[in-house]
Amino acid sequence: MSALLELTGVIGGYSPELPILHGIDMQVDAGEFVTIIGPNGAGKSTAMKAIAGLVRITEGRVTLDGRDITNHPTEEMAEAGMAFVPQTANIFTTLTIDENLKLGAHTLPRKQAAQRIAQAYERFPDLVKFRDSAARSLSGGQRQMLAVARALLCAPRLVMLDEPSAGLAPNIVQDVFVMLRRLADDGVAVLMVEQNAKGAMAVSDRTYVLAEGENRISGTSQEMLNNPEVKAIYLGNAGRKSA
Amino acid sequence: MIQAIADGLSTGAIIALGAMGVTLVMGILRFTNFAHAEYLTWGAYMALAVLSVTGLDAGQTGPFRFGLGLVLATVIAVVLTVALALAIDYLVFRRLRGRVNHITLVFASFGVALIVRYSIHLIFGGAAHYYSNDLQIAWLIGDGLRVMPDQALVFALALLVSVVLFLFLKYSALGLAMRGVAENPALAAINGVHFRKILFWTWAIGGGLAAVSGVFYGMTVQIRPDMGFQLLLPIFAAAILGGIGNVVGALFGGFIVALIEAIALLWIPAGYKIAVPFVVLLLVLWLCPRGLFKGSSGGSK
């Protein structure tokens, strides 16, 4: 039971009659960088939302550090040490950059919040000049930066990101991956859903393949990169699967 | 004309206070509460009840019929109105939220409105009441413009309240969290915002504003069981005109609706008074459904 995050036989979905996840098993160790890939509609986003408490789990369990967090209120996720960057609508477009960060840090003591926000601006200097403009004016890459910066404010032990590279220019994608790799090296566990399978596997430690709400193949990213089945389906024309 | 504008400003202040509450609830809790206007009525009657139970006089401050007695009564009325709003949420809306189609919540709010309005009717009777029977001498401004001191006071206090509300939403941590929930409740939860806390404060602010608005209406017009009902359309028109979720917009919306109403009544028969905000509402929905001051969020849907 050394895993930081562990999913055992998770079944759930948007309505009880129609489960999307049909028994997902997954593990993420402390400081590990794990990628989830799979075709569109596989249930990758749904799985992340289930961990975050945004989608109801009807059977199975989710544990964090051995503690049961199945259907844990989303509001308490940050205090539990988890952060989540959803696939869409992951920043408040009507709030300013500063307000987005303040809201992200609002559970922290005032002084610490200010400190962390300052650190966030150091890590993402591009955001500084937009401090007081509405987040809707940011470009796609800047939005993603803001979303990640916000997620890191509470110094989580686990960060979940849903397709952080979607819509970004190729060179920025690489920056994002490298940044996440560093984060993992610093001891923060990273769980990332990606369509850019090749790039994601190149930087991550392990990879899961989901399809139709079930686990398909999993292993170290190295093994997976060389797995003939994975190669055929996801790497043959990398990126084409994304929609 | 100038007289109409002056009268419109004091009515506008009352509508604006109601509309700011409605727009907050619509923006954050995402449903149109048709019972909201009844909270105004309830607030007005609670202040009246406090005066009659304690035997206090509305009192007098300078030229205004807003003395210690009525101030105290207003404070208690605010508390009792917030209590009503929370109780109704607890008993009705909370049980439906997330469980049924959200228009069913709107439907339930209609039933709630009936219960509240006619319970008031039952308890206090249908006759009009006043906080003070003292007559007030109008201020004469320039030649021919007559302004009741109470009207001026209501206007000034409403502006004050809205400035405070604006600053609260803009600069306080709680206000920030409320704006966050208004835009994206799921993301707010991910940020660690507790919905229940926001729910509480939304009703507290909405109910409090309604009570103040009701007392102001009672001061400058009269207290009747159907006062809220009569204000419902102007309040909705103001909220929609201002853009759902936009408090400053609702403030201006309130004044615009009241001014249009006051000026229109120079030409059309008084019997059609309520139809004016309705026509304004239809025009806004037709021409710029997101309001003149664009809503801060996707609105109530």
Added chain:
Amino acid sequence: MTGLLAYFVFFATIATIYAIIVMGLNIQWGFTGLFNAGVVGFYAIGAYACAILTGPARDTLIGGFGMPFLVGLAGAALAAALAGLVVALITLRLSEEYLAIATFGIGLTVQLVALNAAGLTGGANGLYGLPRPFWSLFDSVQAFNLFYLVFVVVIGLLVWALLARLVRSPWGRLLRAIREDDVAARSLGKNPVSVRVQSFVIGSAIMGTAGALYTGYVGFISPIDFIPILTFQIWAMLIVGGSGSLLGGVIGSFVIWLIWTGSGTLLSRLAPPDLQAQSSAVQVVLIGLIIVLTILIRPRGLIGEKSAVSSKK
């Protein structure tokens, strides 16, 4: 005919007219999920349209065309449909609560017009001396009343048959599809907004028809017949019966109308004279409680099998 039977005929006629309004509301809410907060407005438009078309000419009035009742009936349906069309076109492309607000406004505005446009509606005095269809064929009021009950029931059955057919037709299936899933319907190449507008207009026309039937029955209408509470009575009838169920709606109409008149009689006997005015407030609170409690406890209604709340979001 004994007094009791005469009362029953009266009671049943009014309840049937309400049942027809409920059918109109059923297509809007039960089958399409559209919230109409101004039912009374569409009903009143129908009643006045019929009165103006069929009424005798009078110097003080603009209307009074003395047309046959069937023309009045058709005109009533048309006028209400037109009002429905305007509101629907303005609000149905927007968030669904705007329809609720706009219809609420229609209900109020129609009452204002009825009260104030004296040249058209007779103002507070109303329109009187309106012809009752086939009145001359009967030699007693009782016989006419009995005939009229049958007449109203026949019209009610026709409306029922029409709705039942509509619901089973491809158009009805489209309605359900849209209610369940807007996006899917759109991807089939159907425009959900226009289908909603159609449904709303049909419902409004049915309400207008009911208004004409009322005019033809009493021969005298005034704004008091169209107070806002009627909207909520109709809603209570629909939801108690179970929206989406035609039979439920009819039963709900009779049950609620019985509760309303019964509680009214009871209160007027029991309440001391100086509290009479207040006692009618009890009746309205009762309607409010019926609505809220039904939504909370039995959202499927007491009779109908279909969900009153158009399914989970």
